[in-house]
Amino acid sequence: MTDQEVGRIMQIPLFRQMDATRFPVNTSLHDILLNDGRLRRFKAGDIIVRQGDYGNSAFIVLSGSARVILDKLTDAGVGHHEPVRKSFSGALAQLWRNSRLPEVRHLSDRAPLSDGQNDFISQSDAVFVQDINAIVKGKKSVDLPEGELFGEIAALSRTPRTTTVIAGADSEMLEIRWQGLREIRLRAPEFKAYVDRLYREHSLKNHLRETPMFRYLNDATLEIVAAATEFLTFGNFEWYAAYSKIREASASERIHEEPVVAHQGHYPNGVYLVRSGFARLSEAYNNVERTVSYLGRGQTFGFEEVAWNWKEKRDMPFRRTLRAVGYVDVLFVPTAILEQHVFPSLPASELPRPQKPRADRGWSAASLHPKISTKMMEFIVEQRFINGTAAMIIDMDRCTRCDDCVRACAATHNNNPRFLRHGPIEDGFMIANACMHCQDPVCMIGCPTGAIHRDSADGRVLINDLTCIGCATCANSCPYNNIQMVTARATDGRPYYDKASNQPIQKAAKCDLCATQITGPACANACPHDALVRMDMRIVDKLADWMDQR
């Protein structure tokens, strides 16, 4: 944006009301808008944000209007691909229908090629254009007029967009990245109050209700708890950008880069509920910290200490340190509120049992999960594999390197395997380079067509091959390098070329957990030695059991 454009935007009521003196000189409101904002123009009916997409920005209507579709749309309706499982005969037909060449697609109807010719199509021919007006017809919607803000909750809390928003008329919007939003929220109390109010109104009570300790509260008490709850964010949303650098740092440097949410030994002033992102639980060990576990969405920190202090009238401090791994978004419920409203409602069976100080059982037994060694716990957290909901783990003591898993993957995916049987190894377990279908799918941020999306039914991260334009945004964002760009080929093996750029057409390709196959993940089914498994890393006990059985 230009200075003139920023000047114009500063005049809209939302920014005009802000006290510019609250912003430091080197991060003025003007600079924030200049660096983190951009103007975007939409024609009537254009999709601005899609339900289910991960966004890293919010929008303010400058002219025209934004139409929020209140009714849920189908995945197909918003341009996502609903995987259709093959029938048995369809699965069998792959035996003769599958091309022997890799990455063959049928992108266009075309005349047979003469030798030496390349097949030119327009990249846009490959994109399925939505008739959004027909899709939203009859759906409940509300129009946001000039000056209204939308998309801020998804941007600030890294959660999927809950609704689809289209341009109600030819419109101009200001798009602000999450960094700018966070900076403004930090400096402008009215903006913070506005955003917090929106979150309290739309999401907070649902989140609290899903937390076991609040399930005995009536609506009025829950209202009191919600009013006292604070929203805190630690770390960097764009952790994936710095991830490769961080990996090269020493373990102590890495851990000290992670912002502390709560300190071991400090007074437990409340309970932290993880809303999104991940946190490391660590204990002091001589001059360093060692990891004992990790927390993800829906898990709590500090409950045992606070509840035990209330029950036994003690002063037990936090027994562990909580740090943001990458970033973590938490809700903080103060001790006073818990003691007054929550603990009295809990049955005795749900209050923590007497706490004994953990005896120092030596180095190897430091983990809270006895079946997982300390070094394995450190490895999983350091490498951020805690993000995976379907990580591919290979027991290297059983794997005979026969590559049956790779061949099975290729046979079910365009003759080109969607993973590499390669990756870091700890304690004889390899985490292979296969899409982990992350809890925090940073690959989905910035996809211009929404081609990469999370399946609403089972949470898999899928790519709609028809709407993928091969921009590689997802492949570049994936911190684990689990998305490859492949060249789309015609049935005779020659690449398709884009008419406009004269370059081969690229598509993003990754593991889809065999969404269209009737067998489930072919890789795990094909392993004759039970060495390969797809594991949800959030369920530590299941992971621990599997590793223990080896």
Add this chain to the structure above:
Amino acid sequence: MTLTNRQYFGWFFLAAATLFACLLNYALRVHLRRAELVSGAALLGVILLLTLFNARKKLPFLPLLRASTWMQVHIYAGLLSCVLFVLHAGWKLPQGGLEASLAVLFYLVAASGIAGLALSRWVPSHLTVLGENVIFERIPALRATLRREVEEMVLASVAKSQSSTIADFYEMKLRHYFSKSRHLWYHLASSGRPLFKLLSEVQALDRYLNAEERAIMTRIVERIHAKNNLDYQQARQGLLKAWLFVHIPLTYSMILLATVHGFLAWKLS
């Protein structure tokens, strides 16, 4: 070693099937029936079941049970086939040319299968513990990279130190070592003797090196270790793949002869 539920089931199945086969064979012989025809047909059936495992691998898109289940069936049915073979042919080598060939083929298939099973249980843990994990198909490329790096270091040593000591040593000892995979049998036997010998040569060279050359030689030694690991991985991973090239062709040859044998036995009976 503790047995899993699956292994208990497998051994139970094998014991029960063995008992049943022995009793049936005994009953047929007591009643002067053609017990060989029954045991032969059962043996051929089990062998055909065993070959279906390979077919299952070619059809990963069909819900035909997990490959690990097939593997267990393959192991225990393979052991059962040995029992059936003894019931069918006895402990002695048959007299006829066709029958003797068939028996030898069966011995070889069974032996290669048991050897393959042992290798698949024994080699992977060695690969994990003793060396960096590499993909088998990438080994030649990685070896070529190591060789190129070492050659660049050797040339740099000549340019920097105006001395040919490292270059001479490379010509005499290292060119041969880096040119291709070496010491296959030593690696299969887990012997570090060739590496130890080469490193002792490097140690002996040390007195002729100045500080600059010594620094280069340290980096070359890292590549020597890396190349040794590649050779180790190639030998061991190659072994895990190679036994199938014995087991599978022999199996198909055996099935061919067994079909001919079965047809003749049926016609002549």
